[in-house]
Amino acid sequence: MSPTAPELPAPSLPAPRLTPATAAALAADLAALPYTTAAVEELLGPVAAAALDREHAEPARRVVARVLASAPHDDGDPGSGARRGLAALVSVWMLGDAADAADVAAALPALGLDGAREAGLVVKEGGGTVRGIVDLSPYEADEPGRMWVASDQTALQRRGPLPEDHVLGIGRASLTLAGATQRRPVARALDVGVGCGIQTLHLLAHAEHVTATDLSERALEFTRFNLLLNADVLGLDRQRLEDRVRLVTGDMLEPVAGERFDLVVSNPPFVITPRTDPDAPVLTYRDGGREGDRIVAELIAALPEHLTEGGTAQLLANWEIPAGEAEIPAGAAEGGDGTGPTPWDVRPRSWIAPGMQAWIVQRDSQDPAGYAETWLQDSSLELDPHRYEAAYRGYLEDFAARGVAGVGFGHVWLRRPVDDGAQGRAWTVAEELTQPVDEALGAAWAAAVARRDRLAAGAPDGAGDPALAALRGLHLRVAEDVSEERHGRFGAEHPEVILARQGAGFRRTARLDTATAGVLSASDGELSVGQLVGAVAALLELDDAGRAGLLAAIRELYEDGFLVEAAQ
Known part of the structure; x- marks a missing residue:
């Protein structure tokens, strides 16, 4: 390496380690405090919490500093000690800052400060303070529940680019x-x-x-x-x-x-x-x-x-x-x-093995x-202008050499x-x-796959398509989250655009014609799809091709979740 070459990030410290006994002690301490997402958000307030979520720590540092600067036990406020302990843990594990060793020790009575050091969670500094050397953050999900997750410190906490083994x-x-x-x-x-x-x-x-x-x-x-x-x-x-x-x-x-x-x-x-x-x-x-x-x-x-x-x-x-x-x-x-490939899906389609869904x-x-900028920022390489410019050029040259648009x-x-x-x-x-979709997309996706399986289980009809045979026999209703929108010119007798819009799951929007809108309007579970399509087709005097097109459109609306099976 030349004398003028930029200094690479320092390698990471060893990963933290727990024994069954120290793990139980730390979990008890964090639960008792409590060190939860709700408690941290309440401590920081909405502005600082939102800023920290965007990886800007200064508002949170101001709040934490104010709490830690208060007297250890404010008169008339028995919860002040717990707030100090929570602020100390936020400081060392979420912000990468130092905190008074006594405050951290008070927040971890079962594990103890020595236990936290031996576990590789904090290191001593001068002046009676300790600094966190990992990110240990509360995490909450409907399943399994409230948890805590340890990982390496972020670039924000390290105040520099990330090492290779991050x-x-x-x-x-x-x-x-x-x-x-x-x-x-x-x-x-x-x-x-x-x-x-x-x-x-x-x-x-x-x-x-x-x-x-x-x-x-x-x-x-x-x-x-x-x-x-x-x-x-x-x-x-x-x-x-x-x-x-x-x-x-x-x-x-x-x-x-x-x-x-x-x-x-x-x-x-x-x-x-x-x-x-x-x-x-x-x-x-x-x-x-x-x-x-x-x-x-x-x-x-x-x-x-x-x-x-x-x-x-x-x-x-x-x-x-x-x-x-x-x-x-x-x-x-x-x-x-059946619509043929668009440029974006050519490569991922080619990776799917025969016989797979x-x-x-x-x-x-x-x-x-834009791609280069996203991932150079992710590694905080902009903190090193020389390496950033070289890496940026490398991205552009690499993509150009392989014809990537x-x-x-x-x-x-x-x-x-x-x-x-x-x-x-x-x-x-x-x-x-x-478009925006539900964060918890899994249930909607599973339901969509189940609808495809439902059609796949059909027996061949006279036309030889098991899916259409199964569809004709279903009793469907409009899903609870689907709303209708009609758009037309002022004074027009009929709308020019009819939309069905999902309010949950994939949040798709479907453009309807008069026939499909008619089927959806009548889909209350009483009549089968075959009966509804027959009635609407007769009313609108659709020919065989029109009937087939209407049934295909209803199949797509069912597969996409605009229509669901009615309780029988």
Whole structure:
């Protein structure tokens, strides 16, 4: 390295460690304080809490400083001591600042200050203060419940760029995947690229056993820490974690070669990073070390061999969007909606193995410059202008050399259908949903898959289409969250545009014609779809092609959740 080269980030400290006894003590302390998301938000107030969520700490630092500057026990306020303790933990573990050792010790009476130091949670500083060396934040979900999650300190807490072995905490992507995962009871689940363990914590609420893999030993150590700390809410025996969880080191699916699972989830290191410089640092929490989007392509292609019959996989992914038009490569999975590929979905479609069912959702896309800016900011490289400019140029040159016009981001859902045909044959759906959707998308997605399965279970009719035969016999009603909008010119006798809009789930909007609007208006569960389509077709004098088109439109509205089965 030349004398003028910028200094690289310092390597991370060892991951924190707990024993079953110290884990129980720390959990008791945090619960008693209480160290919860609600308590932290109440302490900071809405402005500072929102700013901290945007990774701006100064408003929170002002609030914490004010609380810690108050007298240890304000007259007439018996809760002031608890507030001081909470403020001290927020300071050391959420802000990366120092706090008085006595305040931290008072907040952790069971673990003790020495116990926190031995666990690798704080270090002593001069003047009787301690500083946190990890991020330990409260986390709450409907399932499993209130928890705490430890990870490496963020760039905000470190006040500098992240080291290569950084273990990410509770990020937007992690929450997105957790919310989108279809929760169902399973025997065996797999978390590929476990990180600090967020997905595994959720899986334990509905999986009998979870295997978690990661290339990073530090990541697995953080996961073990979080499992021990949250054992009570997860229903784990701290002395026998291995009864329900297995942590294994290795690259992606290599550690589970030959094994099959009922559910696989993964927030893989999908970020596309130029690989032209062999000495360039690789942030293991987000960079897979492959060129372009190959790591996602390899994972999706390999997943079918690790799924049981009826087993599903859900992951987040990036895919490159090639410049110019393209076609689906030969051998790609059949199915889809018949409209042909659009440029963004060509590559992810090509990764789906024959015989699989797949649902690909693009939530966002960026041009090469915007993509580079996003991920350079994520690693806080703008704090080092020299490295930032060099890395930015590397991104643009890499994308240009491979003819990449943009990068898409979204979800991939896969299923290996059961052999008896009850879940239908192979199909692939690719759709772009850029509108806001529910954070807890998993239930709506599971219901959508169940509706497709319902149609797949139909028996062939005279036209030979089992799905249409099943659809004709269904008694449907408009879903509770769906509203109707009509738009027309002033004075017009009839509306020019009729819309059906979902208020939950995927929050889709469907444009209706007179016939489909008529069917929806009459869908109260009394008559079957076949009866309704026949009546509306007769009223509007539709020919055979019009009837077929109306039935196809009702099928799409049913599959998308605008119509649901009525209680019989």
